[in-house]
């Protein structure tokens with residue numbers, strides 16, 4: 327019996343087919359048609375599922391950005407990082423297409439669930455994922471925080487800068503606008519020519535370039551504020567950093583003031599895919 331996990335992010339859709347021992351048999355990655363609307367999204371997701379599906383597949387798990395009602399499998403709200411995704415009946419649509427049980431969960435919660443396999447018995451853990459957006463999820467006293475409208479523990483939308491940059495959630499100054507990979511790249515592109523990915527900013531920082539140092543010092547200050555808020559509100563045992571950008575561990579460890587409770591996603595950018603099929 328196999329399971330298929332799909333992780334819908336703002337930039338890529340990643341998927342994998344897993345065997346009974348949670349080993350990956352097959353993987354698939356495709357660019358997210360984030361601006362193309364709901365029906366193109368479902369088409370792209372379906373193509374990925376078809377590629378990964380086997381005759382013995384018994385579960386399709388979907389990890390999606392946005393506020394997800396996991397009981398109905400519906401995206402209650404998504405920012406325009408995924409245009410037209412608000413209201414999408416993910417479970418209903420994919421069950422109709424594939425005649426398989428489908429479970430749907432928020433992507434940061436999936437990443438957290440995936441990583442929790444490395445912390446058996448842990449009851450208070452927060453996950454932050456640095457990608458197109460800044461994903462946040464928290465386990466408190468053994469329970470995942472969801473909030474009344476499935477909008478709880480969305481650390482990316484905690485305000486870091488009052489009256490700051492407009493966020494596509496409608497507020498201003500949310501952490502996502504300063505700490506996501508997209509935000510960091512945007513800041514860097516204003517100051518440094520020819521930068522197209524975060525890794526280049528990190529390389530320049532390590533080479534001691536001043537502009538890169540300024541940008542990442544500011545990034546570090548804001549990250550420390552957010553981590554401090556998480557610690558004050560929830561007092562977690564560990565805070566796990568994930569998403570593509572967190573692969574640059576050494577940089578994060580240099581920027582973070584107190585690293586005692588900081589861990590990095592062991593599944594790397596695949597945490598959400600693993601978590602999508604978790605019970």
Ligand SMILES: [Zn+2]
Pocket residue numbers: 482483493494495496497500502
């Ligand atoms: Zn926001």
